[in-house]
Amino acid sequence: MYSAIGLHHERSWIAACNSSLYGHTDSGLLQDFRVAYFFDPESVRKSMTEVGVCLVNGVLDQDRIQELRNVFPRDNHGLRNLLDLQMIRELACSESVRGLAEAALGEHCFAVRGVFFDRPSNSNWKSCFHQDLTIEVQSRREAPGFENWTVKDRVQHVEPPSEVLRSMVSVRLHLDDSRSDNGPLRIFRGSHKNGRLDQAQIDQIVGSETPVECRVPVGGALMMKPLVVHGSSSALNSMHRRAIHIDYAAEELPYSLQWNHRVYAA
Numbered sequence: 001m002y003s004a005i006g007l008h009h010e011r012s013w014i015a016a017c018n019s020s021l022y023g024h025t026d027s028g029l030l031q032d033f034r035v036a037y038f039f040d041p042e043s044v045r046k047s048m049t050e051v052g053v054c055l056v057n058g059v060l061d062q063d064r065i066q067e068l069r070n071v072f073p074r075d076n077h078g079l080r081n082l083l084d085l086q087m088i089r090e091l092a093c094s095e096s097v098r099g100l101a102e103a104a105l106g107e108h109c110f111a112v113r114g115v116f117f118d119r120p121s122n123s124n125w126k127s128c129f130h131q132d133l134t135i136e137v138q139s140r141r142e143a144p145g146f147e148n149w150t151v152k153d154r155v156q157h158v159e160p161p162s163e164v165l166r167s168m169v170s171v172r173l174h175l176d177d178s179r180s181d182n183g184p185l186r187i188f189r190g191s192h193k194n195g196r197l198d199q200a201q202i203d204q205i206v207g208s209e210t211p212v213e214c215r216v217p218v219g220g221a222l223m224m225k226p227l228v229v230h231g232s233s234s235a236l237n238s239m240h241r242r243a244i245h246i247d248y249a250a251e252e253l254p255y256s257l258q259w260n261h262r263v264y265a266a
Contacts, residue, residue: 059096083112100223137259156260178243188205191205205229
C-alpha cells in the first residue's frame with residue numbers, strides 16, 4: 001500500500017502514501033509500510049500534494065526522545081513559543097527533522113513556530129475537526145487578506161491568505177506512541193485541496209467522508225499540510241501522547257509583515 005523513502009540512514013525513513021491506494025482499508029487506519037533505502041523528495045512532495053500527510057518513522061533516537069521529554073514538565077497539556085529554546089531550534093535544524101521539511105518545501109525553508117502538546121490525565125481534551133489557519137508574526141500591520149488578529153502568550157497571531165498556508169508544512173515529532181486508544185490525530189485525506197473552509201463546509205466533509213487515524217510510533221513523525229481537516233478524540237486511557245509540533249514556511253510574508261520566528265540555522 002505504501003512506498004517508503006530512506007532518509008540519510010536506515011533508522012530514519014519516510015513513508016510516502018500511494019494516492020491511488022491510500023486509506024482504502026476497511027479499518028480506515030494508516031497501517032504499516034514497506035521500507036526501501038533510497039531518498040526520493042519528489043515522492044514526498046507528491047504525497048503531501050495529493051494526500052496532505054506523510055508518515056515518518058525513526059526520526060528521533062531514544063536518547064533524543066528522553067532528552068526532549070525531560071524539557072517539558074509533567075501534566076502540562078501544551079506550551080507555545082518553543083523556538084525560543086535553543087534545544088528546539090537545534091532540533092528544527094537537525095538533518096533528520098529539517099530534511100523532512102526540505103523534501104516538501106525545498107532547501108530554503110525555515111521554521112516559524114514550535115508548540116508542545118500532551119494528553120495528561122488531568123487534561124484529556126478533545127479536538128474537533130478543523131484546519132490550522134493562524135501564523136505568528138512580530139507585530140500587527142493591517143494588510144489585505146490578513147484577518148482575525150489575536151494575541152496568545154504575548155505573541156501576535158493572524159489568519160493569513162490561503163496562499164501563505166499552502167506554502168507551509170507542519171512536522172509533528174512524537175515522544176510517545178500515538179495509538180488508537182490515546183487520542184491520535186485523525187485527518188481527511190486530500191481535504192487541503194479545497195482551500196480554506198468555513199464550518200459548514202468542514203461539517204459536510206465530516207458527515208460524508210471517513211477520517212483516517214494517524215497512529216505514529218514513538219520517535220516517529222507526521223508531516224501535514226495546515227489546510228488538511230484534522231482533529232482528535234479524547235483518550236481512553238491515562239497514557240501520555242507528547243508531541244512537538246514545528247511549522248515550516250517556504251516564503252517571506254508580504255506587506256512588510258515578519259514571521260515571529262525565522263529559524264534557518266540553530
